[in-house]
Amino acid sequence: MGLTAMAHASGISYDVLAWTSEWYLREPTLRAGNAVIVDYHHGLPMSQRFGSGTLSSSDGQRFPMRGKSLTARHLSRYFVDEGISTYTHVSDQHSTYGTKIIVATDREAHYVLDEILGNATDLPITEHAVDTGGVTLVNFALFDLVGLTLSPRIRNLGRIVPYRLGPRRDYLADYPHAGPLLTAIADDELIVAEWDNMLRLAASFKYGHTTASLLVGKLSASSRQNRLAAALKEWGAVRRTIFACRYLSDETYRRKIGRQLNKGESMHALRRDLHFAGLGKMTRHHHEQQTEQAWCLTVVTNAIICWMTEYLGLAVDARSAAGQPIDDAVLADISPAHSEPVHFFGSIPIDVDKELAQLDATGYRPLRNPST
Numbered sequence: 001m002g003l004t005a006m007a008h009a010s011g012i013s014y015d016v017l018a019w020t021s022e023w024y025l026r027e028p029t030l031r032a033g034n035a036v037i038v039d040y041h042h043g044l045p046m047s048q049r050f051g052s053g054t055l056s057s058s059d060g061q062r063f064p065m066r067g068k069s070l071t072a073r074h075l076s077r078y079f080v081d082e083g084i085s086t087y088t089h090v091s092d093q094h095s096t097y098g099t100k101i102i103v104a105t106d107r108e109a110h111y112v113l114d115e116i117l118g119n120a121t122d123l124p125i126t127e128h129a130v131d132t133g134g135v136t137l138v139n140f141a142l143f144d145l146v147g148l149t150l151s152p153r154i155r156n157l158g159r160i161v162p163y164r165l166g167p168r169r170d171y172l173a174d175y176p177h178a179g180p181l182l183t184a185i186a187d188d189e190l191i192v193a194e195w196d197n198m199l200r201l202a203a204s205f206k207y208g209h210t211t212a213s214l215l216v217g218k219l220s221a222s223s224r225q226n227r228l229a230a231a232l233k234e235w236g237a238v239r240r241t242i243f244a245c246r247y248l249s250d251e252t253y254r255r256k257i258g259r260q261l262n263k264g265e266s267m268h269a270l271r272r273d274l275h276f277a278g279l280g281k282m283t284r285h286h287h288e289q290q291t292e293q294a295w296c297l298t299v300v301t302n303a304i305i306c307w308m309t310e311y312l313g314l315a316v317d318a319r320s321a322a323g324q325p326i327d328d329a330v331l332a333d334i335s336p337a338h339s340e341p342v343h344f345f346g347s348i349p350i351d352v353d354k355e356l357a358q359l360d361a362t363g364y365r366p367l368r369n370p371s372t
Contacts, residue, residue, distance in 0.1 A: 002283075009347070027288070030295035031120065034302060038095045038121040041306045046313030049331040051092025055151075055256070056116070057129040057264045058098070060085040060108045061271065066281040071290060073104045084282055086294045088271075089115040090264045094305050094336055097121045099298045101290045108133045110220070112150075113142060113212035117205055127151055129260045137236030138220045138229070142212065144239050145202035151243070151257050162241045163234075178245070186234045194231035201228065259333075266337040271301050273339050308336035315367055 003021065007014040042053055064083040065072040072082035087108060089098035098115025102108070112134045116125055127149040135152045143150035154160070164171050164182035171179040191198075205212045222229035246253055272280065275297055284290045312334065316326055358366055 025292055025296065027291050027295060030292065030299055034097070034295065034299050035121045037299065037302045037306055038091075038097050038123065041095050041302065041309060042091075042093060042122050044306075044309050044313060046309050046316065046331075047093040047095075049328055050094060050309075050334075050336075051332070053091055053093050053123045054126045055092040055129065055260055056089055056097070056123070056125050056127075057260045058087060058089045058108075058112055058115070058134060059131060059261070059264045059268070060087045060102065060104075060133070061268045062086075062104055063275065064279075064281045066279075066283050067285055069282075069285045069290070071101060071103055071287050072282075075104050078104070084290060086297075087111050087115075088264070088267070088298065089119075090267050091123050091125070092260055092263065093123075094263055094267065094309070095121075095123070095302055096267060096298050096305075097123055097125075099291075099294050101287060101294055107136075107217070107220075109136045109139055110217040111213045112139055113146075113205060113216065116148065117146065117212060118208070129153065129257045131155075131261060136216070136220045137233040137240065138216055139236070140239040140243070141198070141232040141236035142202060142205065142216070144235070145198055146206045150239075151247075151253070153257050153261060154244075157244060157247065160240065160244060161237075162244065163237045164241075165238065182241070184237070186238050187230075188234075190227065190231050191235050191238075194228055197228050198231060198235070201232075263335070263337075266335050267301065270304065270337045270339055271297055273342075273344060274300055274304075276344055304339065304342060305336050308338065308341070311364075311367070312336060314364060318367055 001009070003014055003017045006012075007017055010017075041047055047053075062075070062078045062083050062085050064079050064081065069082070069084070071084050073084075074082055083104055085102050085104045085106075085108075087100045087102050088096050090096050097119055100111055100114060102111055109130075112128065112130055116128060119125055125148070128143070128151065130150070130152045132152070132155040135150075135154055140150055161184045162182045163184045163186045165186050165188050168179075168182075168185075171182050173179075175182075201215070204210050205215075219226075219229045219232060247257075282290055282293060284293050316331065319326060355365075360366070
């Protein structure tokens with residue numbers, strides 16, 4: 001909305017807002033503030049019913065651009081003029097721990113690892129879900145090399161080519177049903193020869209010596225003459241085959257991936273509702289400013305998720321105390337990404353003394369009682 005409009009709407013002077021914006025609304029402080037909210041949310045009992053915090057997903061969300069920007073692109077499927085993408089990482093507890101501004105025409109798969117390896121929260125992420133746009137053979141290989149599991153939902157999974165690591169006759173003898181499907185053979189000699197280099201590359205990502213997105217794109221586009229890239233793709237093909245076997249044989253695993261990706265979509269809807277100022281358009285023209293705007297949106301989104309989770313937990317405890325417990329399997333499917341209690345538009349007068357008088361001894365507002 002801009003500082004002038006915010007000063008008029010909030011009653012806080014322009015000078016105070018300008019000073020706060022100058023000193024605190026930048027990426028390092030916004031990341032730190034967001035980490036505090038995510039860590040607090042992770043410790044709530046209700047959050048543990050949503051998930052353990054070990055699974056996450058990522059997806060891009062596109063916003064139209066107001067004016068011109070070096071990062072904006074024409075994409076007629078999504079924008080009337082130009083727009084950009086925000087690539088966000090969401091945990092199975094519905095909290096967003098990573099946000100990155102990317103060019104809307106860039107492939108999202110290049111940015112999947114960045115925020116996971118740069119995760120500064122208490123979330124113990126070990127597995128990550130993406131849709132088809134986040135999948136490459138290089139990603140399958142790198143996830144395995146850094147000790148993580150890539151669990152995508154791949155469109156037209158039946159069209160991928162399964163790989164084996166030995167002679168066809170051995171696989172036909174050991175696996176009479178699956179053996180005939182393994183039509184391609186991986187170059188295990190190349191994998192062994194480049195294994196140490198692959199580990200060095202993975203270590204450079206994992207310990208922050210370089211960003212994954214910088215090299216994943218180059219490796220994915222490299223030709224067969226690049227032995228390291230070729231070895232990564234061979235190992236990625238093996239890991240993709242193992243994933244496909246698990247995905248097709250385990251219904252629980254498929255449901256877990258689909259449920260996590262749906263959580264990310266629900267967060268998109270909440271962010272879209274929150275980002276109503278300026279007709280939902282990105283208003284900053286430089287990448288650094290766009291990143292700050294995206295992180296502000298992430299902080300506000302996580303604040304709402306944290307609020308909703310806190311009071312959902314209180315409501316569940318109140319029902320349990322009244323002899324009406326709710327099964328944990330039901331609670332796992334409840335989403336705090338609803339915005340019904342949030343007023344997005346208009347002036348909202350608040351009687352601070354009256355609101356404070358309603359708080360109980362622990363500092364919470366009274367719960368709504370449908371019977372009254």
